[in-house]
Amino acid sequence: MSSELDEDQKTGRFDRALWLKIFRFILPYKRSAIGLCITAAVVVGCDVAIPLFTGMIVDAVTTPNPDGKALVLWPYLLGYVGTFVVLCVCIWSFIMLAGVINSHVSADIRTAAFSKLQKLQLAYYDRRAVGWLMARLTSDCNTLSRVLAWGTLDIVWGTMVIIGVSISMFILDWRLALLVLTIVPLLVLLARSFQLKLLISSRQMKKTNSLITASFNEGISGVRTTKTMVREGQNLAEFQELTGRMFGSSVRNQMLHAIFIPAVTSVCAIGVALALWRGGVLVLAGEVSLGKLVTFLQYAGFLAGPAQELANTLTMIQNAQASAERVQGLLDEPVTIQDDESVLEPAQAKIDTIEFKDVEFEYLPGQIVLHTFNLTVKSGQTIALVGATGGGKSTIVSLASRFYQPTRGQVLVNGIDYTSLPLLWLQQRMGIVLQQPHLFSGTIRENIRYGKLDATDQQIEAAARLTNATTFIDTLVGKFDAKVGEGGNQLSTGQKQLIALARAVVADPQVFIMDEATSSVDTQAERDIQIAVDRVLKGRISFVIAHRLSTIRGADVILVIDQGKVVERGNHHDLINRRGRYFELYTNQFTQEREEVLMHSS
């Protein structure tokens, strides 16, 4: 969140290079864009023509009729009505064309951003909240596509109207034209000064608004703490300070709008007044027809529209610049873990060994989270990683699965540095079960099938049986076709972990990684699963992060990790007899598990 606010801080100038990049998203819809410009030109033609018609009618009426013939107004009226109809058609085509651009460009930007996100390394995700990333693909995309479709349209129309009206005025009478057009620089000046003020005030509003939302969130989530601390009064006072600030900036923003619009109208009224005064004199002198004067008067009043529109659009674009920066930032983010040209599909289909050779890893330069780490694992071996949270256990398995790459040293798969192997080849051979067992909304069957897209129903059910998930699946309405809810929220964490385990089992991976994969399954059930897991792990390489003793005890090698270093290494027997760190962890865990069993059995 802080980074978001920081990016909003840039009051910055208009960034042309950035907008050019964003503008590229319109290119596939060149035809619609050109159509839009043509439509805008037609509309401007109509806008310019209507006052002309009015002027002609006035002239027709006021010119004394020498022949005494009746006044023929119909051609003018037809012109009017024709123009109206053309305008309506233009409005229709405006919305259709801008609609094409708006809806397609937003979908395109989203697609581009989404596929970029699929390629980006996990380190990118570690530094950003999901909500922040979501906002890039939702509100930012919407803002950008809106600006690209409608902002462009408004600018094209606004500029063309001003130019069109000016040209028409010059053709009619250059003296009056010069006079009336003196208001244009005034309008520009006015629009620019307001536009900057509007920009600043709308940003301030947005920022305060997000603080208010955060306060509501906190007030509701922290309601128990508030009550027990008797903090209601203090909280309300702090909240009122925020809403007070919101009140101030919103009123300021609306007042700016409130001044701006009458100000533009008044400046245009200057044009009208000038035209009436000098034009009237010219009419009286017989140099200009009354109709022409009427046309001028209408033109002068008409300039208010495009001036307001341009100012608003420019504000909108500058407001959207923050969105553009964030989206482009995502699209430009370098992908650090990907296949380069030198990768070779290995002849061997099976992973026999994984070797960590002097591996070091740092999240941020200078912050080493794993120091010179060496380990060789052969097919059939189970490695257990134990130790305090944040010690580096997860880093090791993330390096093994190439979610991260070593900062120094190498990870060798079958003796080959894995950066010269295809990413997909490696990851297809891995099965990873995480502590947070993320499920996708859908049925249990679909979730297990995620591990192997072409798995048969029998394979899915077998995997579920193997991991003991069937015990609870059978109690559900719909069994395997029961919906798990959004993020699996219809199930308990323990149940989700079992499904996640079945999902990995059905994939039949050669390397199995379990990161606290059964932490929320109760102790009794875990023992049953352990038997299944032992069966699953047979003949594979496996890395297990766990605190449950049953999982750790049988491992071939136990590594005790603390602050990025291996502090103890060996099997259960050796480490117990060493009476060191592992011994301490083991005795604590032993007591805790037994207590848990007792508490639950009562």
Place this chain on the structure above:
Amino acid sequence: MTTPSIAKPSDKKAALLWSLSKGHRKLYLFSGLAMVAGSLLSYGQPLIVGAALDYALSAQILSEQTNTQKESRLSLLVVNLMGGPDFVRSNLYLAALAALGITVVSGVLIYLKSKYAAIASEGIAKDLRDKLFDHLQHLPCAYHDKAQTGDLVQRATSDVDTVRLFYSDQIVEVARAITLLLAAIPVLIYLDPILAMVAVSVLPLIVLFALIFFWKVQGAFKKLDEAEGQMTATLQENLTGVRVVRAFARQAFEEERFARANTLHRTLNWKLFKIMAVYWSVSDLLCFLQMALVLIVGAVRVESGAISVGTMVSCLFAAGLYIWPVRQMGRILTELGKAMVAAGRINEVFEQPRETTAAMDLPALQTGRLTFQNVSIRRGETDVLSDVSFELLPGKTVALLGPSGSGKSTVVQILLRLLDPDSGRVLLGETDIQTVSRKSVRANVAAVLQEPFLFSKTVNQNIKLGRHSATDQEAIEVAQAAVVHDSIVRFDKQYETMVGERGVTLSGGQRQRLAIARALLREAPILVLDDALSAVDTHTEASIIEALRSRRDHNDGAQSTLLIAHRLSTLRHADEILVFDHGRIVQRGTHESLLAEPGMYKKLWSIQSELEEDLERETEHAGVSSAAELAVLP
């Protein structure tokens, strides 16, 4: 949520909307007056220009014709006000200045209208936000346990914003359209009654068309919303599950899944644009039709000599002023429906009863004496607590032990009056806590709850939530007692470090210890630790317990402690240990007395000996460790 009282929902919503405007109505009145005056004056410019055209400029050509027409009396009046046709003709700049002046004055009035409306509507929004925030704080925990935070936040933010728009834009726009119309009609009738009738003839059709249209397309809007929801959900699942996606190398599958949702959204979005294109062009056509009718009928009447050209132009101009605001009415009326829905959703929150409160306060206690007398509470068919009695004396510690769900936390909730018992009494000192205000009870208890909540403030501010007036030195002292000081000083900004969403992420243990520090700062006579040390390691736990004991002895031993924990090492020194099961106290006594009788406590204690046996076995087998397993060592 569905209370029987919402039988007539629309009335209630309207009542809420009306009651919210209380205290701001005067501003709306000013705003309305400014708007009426401003709108009337906005007719002034065309009138002056028209009069000047009619009498001063075209008079020399058409004087005979125009002067005979009674309909032009208004223009004549205007011209006469400015000094007569001849004067105006020779001093045209005066007419120009008048036209400019009247526009500026009307502009100022319009500005005042917007200003007052802005102050009023933003004031209403502020009041509404404040009221909601305070109401939410005072709703019972039982309500918050059931309600979803996201839903409540949405009501408090986007629904409030919808209601705000109702006050800031919609009311104002509707009033403006009506005013402009009402101001124009007399002018039109005065100018030419027949043309006036023509000038409003299509208006009902325009409004009706908009109403029917927006009513019809609501389905399309809803579908689009659903598609958007679907797309967002897919996106969110992908992002939160990114590790799973990578673990199974399912990027391509995910891109396809997202593309489906994205394409559906795009299609529906595009469809809506197509519908809107029809709406805007047709409604514009209707508006143009209205103008064209005025023009054609006007032309006919000019031709027949019934009215002057100036009159016709004025009529056209007047129609042009109101026709566009009136067109917006259809859309605004539909949006009014949204405001009603939002108001209804907000009202649902307001209709939830607040926690009850008593007039009398419990005086601040000097010593912590707590008595539970036959307290029972049922929820549905199950006894959450049945017949629980115990006494906690000043300076003493009572520990509660038992499986999760056995009622330990309910005891704490009753003590804090977050929950009221069905029967039995709870006394603080000599006072039944049911007879005094909830806040005064809570003020006498310093509680650390199971999952402590920290606010997005600095460490220092979070600790001082316990007591606002505390000094920095006191904050450091309690942090030291809670064994969290050393962790804090390792942060970059030490006590000024932000915690929560916008700051450092604390570990569970650090959070718990910070919450303990916060509670210690309260200096309340009763300290409650509800499983408050579960994420703290055994060693640290021991130091905290020791620090608590020495603090208590230091403070005359008046503070008493209610302790819930699951580690025996934490509990064993308590003066009395209560073992809970299924809402009842099944065993009570000291560590020694409980060890002497059969029961859960004894069983728990025997784990220690099991461990020793287990270790014994390992040591016997020590010699057999296999060489193969050691081969992987470097």
